[in-house]
Amino acid sequence: MCQRALDLAIPWTLAELPQTAAITFKNTTPVILTCQVALMVIKIKTTSDCVMMVTMAMNLRGLELGSKPAPGDLALIQGFVNTADLESDRDDLVTPSSLQAWFVRYNLLKPEASISDAEHRTVLEVREAFRALLDHYGQAVNGGVLATLQRVSGQSPLVVVFHSAASALEPTAPGIAGALGRLFAIAYTATVEGTWQRLKVCQNETCRWAFYDHSKNRSGNWCTMAVCGSRLKARAYRQRRAATG
Ligand SMILES: [Zn+2]
Numbered sequence: 001m002c003q004r005a006l007d008l009a010i011p012w013t014l015a016e017l018p019q020t021a022a023i024t025f026k027n028t029t030p031v032i033l034t035c036q037v038a039l040m041v042i043k044i045k046t047t048s049d050c051v052m053m054v055t056m057a058m059n060l061r062g063l064e065l066g067s068k069p070a071p072g073d074l075a076l077i078q079g080f081v082n083t084a085d086l087e088s089d090r091d092d093l094v095t096p097s098s099l100q101a102w103f104v105r106y107n108l109l110k111p112e113a114s115i116s117d118a119e120h121r122t123v124l125e126v127r128e129a130f131r132a133l134l135d136h137y138g139q140a141v142n143g144g145v146l147a148t149l150q151r152v153s154g155q156s157p158l159v160v161v162f163h164s165a166a167s168a169l170e171p172t173a174p175g176i177a178g179a180l181g182r183l184f185a186i187a188y189t190a191t192v193e194g195t196w197q198r199l200k201v202c203q204n205e206t207c208r209w210a211f212y213d214h215s216k217n218r219s220g221n222w223c224t225m226a227v228c229g230s231r232l233k234a235r236a237y238r239q240r241r242a243a244t245g
Pocket residue numbers: 035202203204207208209222223224228
Protein backbone atom coordinates (compact mmCIF):
# COMPACT_ATOMS: atom_id res chain seq x y z
CA MET A 1 0.00 0.00 0.00
CA CYS A 2 1.25 3.46 -0.79
CA GLN A 3 0.16 6.71 0.71
CA ARG A 4 0.70 10.24 -0.50
CA ALA A 5 -0.61 13.57 0.54
CA LEU A 6 -2.23 15.83 -1.94
CA ASP A 7 -3.14 19.39 -1.17
CA LEU A 8 -5.75 20.77 -3.49
CA ALA A 9 -6.81 24.33 -3.65
CA ILE A 10 -10.48 25.01 -4.28
CA PRO A 11 -12.30 24.96 -6.61
CA TRP A 12 -11.96 21.26 -6.92
CA THR A 13 -14.67 18.88 -8.06
CA LEU A 14 -15.29 15.18 -7.92
CA ALA A 15 -15.06 15.09 -11.70
CA GLU A 16 -11.35 15.85 -11.44
CA LEU A 17 -10.67 12.73 -9.42
CA PRO A 18 -8.82 9.85 -11.09
CA GLN A 19 -11.35 7.55 -12.79
CA THR A 20 -10.31 4.63 -10.66
CA ALA A 21 -10.69 6.38 -7.35
CA ALA A 22 -13.47 5.79 -4.87
CA ILE A 23 -14.01 8.24 -2.09
CA THR A 24 -14.77 7.08 1.39
CA PHE A 25 -16.45 10.06 2.95
CA LYS A 26 -16.71 8.17 6.22
CA ASN A 27 -13.09 9.00 6.71
CA THR A 28 -13.48 12.74 6.45
CA THR A 29 -11.94 14.76 9.22
CA PRO A 30 -12.79 18.44 9.33
CA VAL A 31 -10.15 20.62 10.96
CA ILE A 32 -11.31 24.16 11.56
CA LEU A 33 -8.62 26.75 11.01
CA THR A 34 -10.38 30.07 11.10
CA CYS A 35 -13.92 31.38 11.08
CA GLN A 36 -14.02 30.99 7.35
CA VAL A 37 -11.99 27.96 6.46
CA ALA A 38 -11.96 24.35 7.49
CA LEU A 39 -9.76 21.70 6.02
CA MET A 40 -11.49 18.51 5.07
CA VAL A 41 -9.14 15.56 4.93
CA ILE A 42 -10.52 12.79 2.75
CA LYS A 43 -8.97 9.40 2.17
CA ILE A 44 -9.30 8.22 -1.39
CA LYS A 45 -8.76 4.55 -2.16
CA THR A 46 -7.80 3.73 -5.71
CA THR A 47 -7.95 0.35 -7.43
CA SER A 48 -4.17 0.11 -7.22
CA ASP A 49 -4.59 -0.01 -3.47
CA CYS A 50 -3.07 3.41 -3.12
CA VAL A 51 -4.56 5.73 -0.51
CA MET A 52 -4.41 9.42 -1.28
CA MET A 53 -4.93 11.90 1.51
CA VAL A 54 -6.76 14.83 -0.02
CA THR A 55 -7.00 18.09 1.80
CA MET A 56 -9.83 20.36 0.71
CA ALA A 57 -10.47 23.84 2.00
CA MET A 58 -14.10 24.64 2.67
CA ASN A 59 -15.63 27.98 3.32
CA LEU A 60 -17.68 27.35 6.42
CA ARG A 61 -19.20 30.76 6.69
CA GLY A 62 -20.09 30.77 3.05
CA LEU A 63 -21.96 27.53 3.57
CA GLU A 64 -23.86 28.81 6.55
CA LEU A 65 -24.59 32.26 5.18
CA GLY A 66 -27.42 30.71 3.21
CA SER A 67 -29.34 30.17 6.42
CA LYS A 68 -28.75 33.65 7.81
CA PRO A 69 -29.45 36.23 5.12
CA ALA A 70 -31.38 39.34 6.08
CA PRO A 71 -34.81 39.73 4.44
CA GLY A 72 -35.40 41.99 1.45
CA ASP A 73 -33.25 45.06 0.92
CA LEU A 74 -31.67 44.68 4.34
CA ALA A 75 -29.49 41.95 2.81
CA LEU A 76 -27.80 44.76 0.90
CA ILE A 77 -26.50 46.29 4.13
CA GLN A 78 -25.46 42.85 5.35
CA GLY A 79 -23.57 42.27 2.12
CA PHE A 80 -22.05 45.75 2.26
CA VAL A 81 -20.67 45.17 5.78
CA ASN A 82 -19.42 41.73 4.74
CA THR A 83 -17.43 43.08 1.81
CA ALA A 84 -14.63 43.16 4.38
CA ASP A 85 -13.64 39.86 5.94
CA LEU A 86 -11.60 40.92 8.96
CA GLU A 87 -10.13 37.49 9.64
CA SER A 88 -8.80 36.81 6.18
CA ASP A 89 -8.03 40.47 5.37
CA ARG A 90 -10.19 40.21 2.25
CA ASP A 91 -11.74 43.48 1.17
CA ASP A 92 -13.95 43.62 -1.91
CA LEU A 93 -13.96 47.43 -1.81
CA VAL A 94 -10.23 47.91 -1.40
CA THR A 95 -9.86 50.30 -4.37
CA PRO A 96 -12.23 52.88 -5.92
CA SER A 97 -12.61 50.62 -8.98
CA SER A 98 -13.46 47.51 -6.94
CA LEU A 99 -15.92 49.61 -4.96
CA GLN A 100 -17.50 50.83 -8.17
CA ALA A 101 -17.82 47.28 -9.48
CA TRP A 102 -19.58 46.13 -6.28
CA PHE A 103 -21.96 49.10 -6.20
CA VAL A 104 -22.83 48.70 -9.89
CA ARG A 105 -23.45 44.97 -9.39
CA TYR A 106 -26.04 45.74 -6.72
CA ASN A 107 -27.67 48.61 -8.64
CA LEU A 108 -26.48 51.24 -6.21
CA LEU A 109 -24.51 53.06 -8.87
CA LYS A 110 -24.63 53.58 -12.61
CA PRO A 111 -21.73 52.01 -14.55
CA GLU A 112 -20.56 55.39 -15.86
CA ALA A 113 -20.28 56.91 -12.34
CA SER A 114 -16.76 57.73 -11.20
CA ILE A 115 -15.55 57.59 -7.61
CA SER A 116 -13.02 59.98 -6.07
CA ASP A 117 -10.49 58.91 -3.44
CA ALA A 118 -12.38 60.99 -0.86
CA GLU A 119 -15.66 59.22 -1.72
CA HIS A 120 -13.90 55.87 -1.49
CA ARG A 121 -12.67 56.73 2.02
CA THR A 122 -16.17 57.88 3.01
CA VAL A 123 -17.75 54.62 1.87
CA LEU A 124 -15.25 52.57 3.89
CA GLU A 125 -15.92 54.81 6.91
CA VAL A 126 -19.65 54.21 6.56
CA ARG A 127 -19.14 50.47 6.23
CA GLU A 128 -17.19 50.30 9.48
CA ALA A 129 -19.68 52.64 11.18
CA PHE A 130 -22.49 50.24 10.14
CA ARG A 131 -20.45 47.32 11.52
CA ALA A 132 -20.17 49.13 14.86
CA LEU A 133 -23.86 50.08 14.80
CA LEU A 134 -24.87 46.45 14.29
CA ASP A 135 -23.32 45.49 17.61
CA HIS A 136 -26.77 44.93 19.15
CA TYR A 137 -25.65 43.48 22.45
CA GLY A 138 -26.69 46.14 24.93
CA GLN A 139 -23.66 48.41 24.88
CA ALA A 140 -24.02 52.02 23.75
CA VAL A 141 -22.51 52.71 20.36
CA ASN A 142 -19.45 54.97 20.32
CA GLY A 143 -20.46 58.61 19.71
CA GLY A 144 -17.89 58.90 16.92
CA VAL A 145 -19.69 56.17 14.97
CA LEU A 146 -23.01 58.00 15.19
CA ALA A 147 -21.33 61.29 14.26
CA THR A 148 -19.82 59.70 11.16
CA LEU A 149 -23.16 58.34 10.00
CA GLN A 150 -24.88 61.64 10.78
CA ARG A 151 -22.30 63.62 8.82
CA VAL A 152 -22.49 61.41 5.73
CA SER A 153 -26.25 61.11 5.95
CA GLY A 154 -26.44 64.92 5.85
CA GLN A 155 -24.73 64.79 2.45
CA SER A 156 -27.12 62.10 1.16
CA PRO A 157 -30.60 63.69 1.14
CA LEU A 158 -33.74 61.58 0.96
CA VAL A 159 -37.30 62.39 -0.05
CA VAL A 160 -40.56 60.55 0.42
CA VAL A 161 -41.71 59.32 -2.98
CA PHE A 162 -45.42 58.49 -3.25
CA HIS A 163 -46.68 55.61 -5.34
CA SER A 164 -50.31 54.61 -5.77
CA ALA A 165 -50.16 51.85 -3.15
CA ALA A 166 -47.34 52.98 -0.86
CA SER A 167 -44.61 55.52 -0.28
CA ALA A 168 -40.86 55.05 0.07
CA LEU A 169 -37.74 56.96 1.08
CA GLU A 170 -35.51 57.52 -1.92
CA PRO A 171 -32.22 59.38 -2.42
CA THR A 172 -32.10 62.54 -4.48
CA ALA A 173 -28.32 62.87 -4.91
CA PRO A 174 -26.47 61.20 -7.80
CA GLY A 175 -23.37 59.01 -7.54
CA ILE A 176 -21.94 57.79 -4.26
CA ALA A 177 -24.02 60.20 -2.15
CA GLY A 178 -27.16 58.68 -3.68
CA ALA A 179 -25.85 55.12 -3.20
CA LEU A 180 -25.17 55.76 0.48
CA GLY A 181 -28.55 57.51 0.77
CA ARG A 182 -30.17 54.32 -0.50
CA LEU A 183 -28.42 52.33 2.24
CA PHE A 184 -29.48 54.86 4.89
CA ALA A 185 -33.09 54.62 3.66
CA ILE A 186 -32.91 50.82 3.97
CA ALA A 187 -31.56 51.12 7.53
CA TYR A 188 -34.35 53.53 8.49
CA THR A 189 -37.08 51.37 6.93
CA ALA A 190 -35.69 48.27 8.69
CA THR A 191 -35.85 50.14 12.01
CA VAL A 192 -39.53 50.96 11.39
CA GLU A 193 -40.29 47.39 10.30
CA GLY A 194 -38.50 45.90 13.32
CA THR A 195 -35.89 43.93 11.38
CA TRP A 196 -32.91 46.20 12.10
CA GLN A 197 -32.30 44.80 15.60
CA ARG A 198 -31.94 41.34 14.12
CA LEU A 199 -29.12 42.31 11.79
CA LYS A 200 -26.07 41.82 13.99
CA VAL A 201 -22.33 41.42 13.85
CA CYS A 202 -20.72 38.33 15.31
CA GLN A 203 -19.68 38.75 18.94
CA ASN A 204 -16.31 37.19 18.22
CA GLU A 205 -14.08 40.28 18.26
CA THR A 206 -11.81 38.97 15.53
CA CYS A 207 -14.74 38.06 13.27
CA ARG A 208 -17.46 40.76 13.32
CA TRP A 209 -19.26 39.18 10.34
CA ALA A 210 -22.81 40.46 9.77
CA PHE A 211 -25.60 37.90 10.09
CA TYR A 212 -29.38 37.99 10.48
CA ASP A 213 -30.64 36.59 13.76
CA HIS A 214 -33.61 34.35 12.95
CA SER A 215 -33.92 33.02 16.52
CA LYS A 216 -37.33 33.39 18.21
CA ASN A 217 -36.02 35.41 21.15
CA ARG A 218 -33.37 37.34 19.19
CA SER A 219 -30.61 35.72 21.23
CA GLY A 220 -28.19 34.88 18.40
CA ASN A 221 -24.62 35.97 19.07
CA TRP A 222 -22.43 34.39 16.44
CA CYS A 223 -22.17 34.22 12.69
CA THR A 224 -21.77 30.46 13.01
CA MET A 225 -22.39 28.53 16.19
CA ALA A 226 -20.11 25.77 14.91
CA VAL A 227 -17.13 28.08 14.60
CA CYS A 228 -17.27 31.35 16.55
CA GLY A 229 -19.79 30.08 19.12
CA SER A 230 -17.87 26.93 19.99
CA ARG A 231 -14.58 28.75 20.00
CA LEU A 232 -15.76 31.37 22.49
CA LYS A 233 -17.50 28.79 24.67
CA ALA A 234 -14.29 26.76 24.81
CA ARG A 235 -12.33 29.90 25.74
CA ALA A 236 -14.83 30.79 28.50
CA TYR A 237 -14.62 27.22 29.80
CA ARG A 238 -10.81 27.37 29.92
CA GLN A 239 -10.97 30.71 31.74
CA ARG A 240 -13.41 29.31 34.31
CA ARG A 241 -11.17 26.28 34.83
CA ALA A 242 -8.12 28.52 35.29
CA ALA A 243 -10.00 30.76 37.76
CA THR A 244 -11.09 27.85 39.92
CA GLY A 245 -7.57 26.39 39.87
ZN1 LIG B 1 -18.06 34.91 13.69
